[in-house]
Amino acid sequence: MYISLIIYLCVFTQNSGDVNNYPNILLISVDTLRANHLSCYGYEYPTSPNIDKLAEKGIVFDNCIAEVPLTCPSFSSMFTSKFPRTIGVTRNGLGISEEDISITELFKDKGYFTFCVQSNWTLKAKLSGLKKGFDIYDDDFHVKRWGIFSPERIADEVTQKCIDIIKKLPEDKTFFGWVHYSDPHAPYHFRKKYNVHHEEKVRKNEKTYKTVKFYDSEIRFTDEQIGILLENIPENTTIVFVADHGESLYEHNYLGHGRKLYQNEVRIPLIIVSPEIKPGRTEIPVRGIDIGPTILAIANIQKSKGMLGMDVLNESIDKERVRVIETYGGAVPKIPILRSLMKKSGPIMQSVIVEDWKLIVKGNQKELYNINEDPKEINNMAKKYPEKVSKMQSIIEKWTKNTPINNKKDIKKLSNEDLEILRSMGYLE
Ligand SMILES: [Zn+2]
Helix, strand or coil: CCCCCCCHHHHHHCCCCCHHHCCCEEEEEECCCCHHHCHHHCCCCCCCHHHHHHHHHCEEECCEECCCCCHHHHHHHHHHCCCHHHHCCCCCCCCCCCCCCCHHHHHHHHCCEEEEECCEHHHCHHHHCCCCCCCEEECCCCCEECCEECCECCHHHHHHHHHHHHHHCCCCCCEEEEEEECCCCCCCCCCHHHCCCCCCCCCCCHHHHHHHHHHHHHHHHHHHHHHHHHHCCCCCCEEEEEECCCCEECHHHCEECCCCCCHHHHECCEEEECCCCCCEEECCCEEHHHHHHHHHHHCCCCCCCCCCCCCCCCCCCCCCCEEEEEECCCCECCCHHHHHHHCCCCCCEEEEEECCEEEEEECCEEEEEECCCCCCCCCCCCCCCHHHHHHHHHHHHHHHHHCCCCCCCCCCCCCHHHHHHHHHCCCEC
8 A cells, every 4th residue: 555645635625715725737748758758757868858857846656657548538538537438538539528527627616717728639629628617728720830730739839828828817816727738749850959869870770760869859849848838837836747648669560659558658757746745756556537636636626526536646546556448549530420330339459557567458369568577568478377367357358347438429520621630640540
């Protein structure tokens, strides 16, 4: 058993319900940012000096996984604290419904001013439904770049938008803000000024090396912008830093995210910085649905009925905690009726993690890894430990049976522009 990390509730419950007694909270998220490409998560190249500084001031969660390695489903899980299948948001292009309560609505009810600066097309209000509860949801980025509609807004513009909104707020207004950066998402643009791979020696695999070099330059650029943002926000703002999913950089013969469940795609950074928190690191098992209740607890807001995650700052979490995750693939079909039918189709891959052991199941294919000893998931031990495989598989089966897929009918309408963008991002079948 782990002892809870801090005693937020004790600090704040003695205050009145007045929102001014609670901190400003800024959720900073980065799309497609695998944890192990940040220096503060052990990466050998200096991609993240500003995020590292943040990490030194706060608590770093070493063992946090996304519910699903895909943008809109992952954020929908964080904001509703429910599994993607429970809310019927298993792919991009499917958004949350009116009946799914988002943490933003609870912040709004508490009296917080709420704003969001968005940068990823799949998170636009009309596609994601995540606008609920936000006073400002700035998702206006229709600029064409490189001759095509850009699926993302570039980090410098995101930073500036966020600073502008905060500067215009009255000083006595307590805020919950969400700022999302998307630069590390493909297509990766090489930012020479932010290149962290300076050695010129020829690598064995030039294609992989170039991809990693490009990807890392996008991370370093985003990090720079996060540094600028952090210098321009009110002191004592509580910061929650997270990613929606990682990225496979040709590992397991795959470039991208959404289709597999290896650690490169599902292990995400999570850092929380607040005057109330003693800096440090923890390996408690955390998952996407915990993000919402944890942020709520910082403002002493009770999670709503049906929210499934835990407040990882205050609740005790077993190190044996069972985490089942799954993916449905990345893309949505072009034809609306197929999008409706698709809801009934099951996951393409499922996985369960219990302590150091991880089982990945795809049809009859089973892979078992000790992710502590073999973090790259190379040595499949399924044949060596058949009993472990069968025990872990039965956990997945039980979870699947007890967690019905939501077959809600309200499918978001996709315009021709949406279809063009989703195609450019690789999210259209
Ligand atoms: Zn994403």
